[in-house]
Amino acid sequence: MLKRSKRPISGCRRAAILERLSSRGRTRSLSENTLHPLETSETPGPPERWIALEDVSLVRSRRLILDGIHWSIAPGTHWVVLGANGSGKTTLLMVLAGYHWPTRGRVTVLGRRFGEIDLRELRKDIGWVGSFLQAQIPSNQKPLDLIVSGRYAAVGRIFQQPTAEDRELAGNLAECLECSNILGSSYGVLSQGEKQRLLIARALMARPRLLILDEPCAGLDLVAREKLLRSLERLGRAPDCPTFVFVTHHLEEIIPVISHVLVLKDGRVLAQGPKDEVLTSPVLSRAFGISIEVARENGRFRAWAAGGAGFFLS
Numbered sequence: 075m076l077k078r079s080k081r082p083i084s085g086c087r088r089a090a091i092l093e094r095l096s097s098r099g100r101t102r103s104l105s106e107n108t109l110h111p112l113e114t115s116e117t118p119g120p121p122e123r124w125i126a127l128e129d130v131s132l133v134r135s136r137r138l139i140l141d142g143i144h145w146s147i148a149p150g151t152h153w154v155v156l157g158a159n160g161s162g163k164t165t166l167l168m169v170l171a172g173y174h175w176p177t178r179g180r181v182t183v184l185g186r187r188f189g190e191i192d193l194r195e196l197r198k199d200i201g202w203v204g205s206f207l208q209a210q211i212p213s214n215q216k217p218l219d220l221i222v223s224g225r226y227a228a229v230g231r232i233f234q235q236p237t238a239e240d241r242e243l244a245g246n247l248a249e250c251l252e253c254s255n256i257l258g259s260s261y262g263v264l265s266q267g268e269k270q271r272l273l274i275a276r277a278l279m280a281r282p283r284l285l286i287l288d289e290p291c292a293g294l295d296l297v298a299r300e301k302l303l304r305s306l307e308r309l310g311r312a313p314d315c316p317t318f319v320f321v322t323h324h325l326e327e328i329i330p331v332i333s334h335v336l337v338l339k340d341g342r343v344l345a346q347g348p349k350d351e352v353l354t355s356p357v358l359s360r361a362f363g364i365s366i367e368v369a370r371e372n373g374r375f376r377a378w379a380a381g382g383a384g385f386f387l388s
């Protein structure tokens with residue numbers, strides 16, 4: 075029988091206990107001790123079985139990185155995942171895409187439950203745009219070939235012969251992402267914004283039902299960022315568009331088409347729901363550990379440190 079300690083359990087100790095208990099199915103009591111006031115102590119009702127994480131925890135190198143995550147995504151919604159550096163955003167996406175197997179909990183993605191399906195098949199329905207992909211692309215690769223490569227889940231050389239239909243679709247996607255003008259260049263000489271738009275076109279080539287965007291605006295200047303966001307806004311409103319799950323640190327990047335927000339703190343869900351309910355000063359101040367003000371203008375949000383950079387919450 076696990077004794078419940080009165081003092082808060084450190085992340086390291088929680089990880090060790092979780093590892094020990096992982097085969098015994100008894101971890102809920104660990105998180106009850108350290109609930110934040112903004113969190114609910116209620117277990118959410120039956121999740122939507124389209125995309126659902128139920129009590130998901132993940133331990134790596136004896137560290138508890140995700141802790142009791144409940145999250146469900148309904149068809150037709152688009153999500154942003156927010157949280158401070160190291161809060162677990164990328165790890166959560168890796169679970170969603172079937173690259174990390176959770177230590178505990180149940181995962182259902184696109185109606186398919188992990189443990190009952192071939193994850194390689196599932197990944198064909200998931201597009202991923204993240205920095206790790208960029209490093210694998212040869213600098214002499216032609217943009218159209220790069221877009222086509224998404225159809226074959228390849229990076230760099232394609233082993234299948236692309237069809238005329240592939241090339242036509244790639245051309246249409248280049249137009250949709252406003253990168254038709256760079257198709258004659260080589261990947262290596264393109265700007266960061268152009269590369270990102272190409273990678274999104276590449277991810278769409280396989281007609282994914284879920285599109286995961288891990289900080290797609292990182293490193294972009296204001297104009298490049300707005301151009302990319304405009305493409306995403308248009309894409310998100312198209313019929314049959316994939317569901318977006320978009321990681322960012324910046325509220326300014328939450329475009330009108332995003333309907334919901336999940337906020338992580340220290341590997342746990344701090345808040346989740348419709349963006350207007352979640353993007354509030356108390357939630358964001360808690361998430362980032364600094365007093366934050368939030369404003370909404372013309373369907374976009376912005377945030378700033380209320381007392382200047384010197385005013386940190388304890």
Ligand SMILES: Nc1ncnc2c1ncn2[C@@H]1O[C@H](COP(=O)(O)OP(=O)(O)OP(=O)(O)O)[C@@H](O)[C@H]1O
Nearest residue numbers: 134135137139157158159160161162163164165166
């Ligand atoms: N394999 C691993 N072993 C040990 N710790 C890990 C491992 N992978 C990730 N972590 C740790 O887990 C925490 C969450 O990492 P993650 O990359 O998911 O955070 P993040 O919210 O995406 O951060 P950022 O905003 O900086 O990209 C970090 O402290 C990281 O060091």
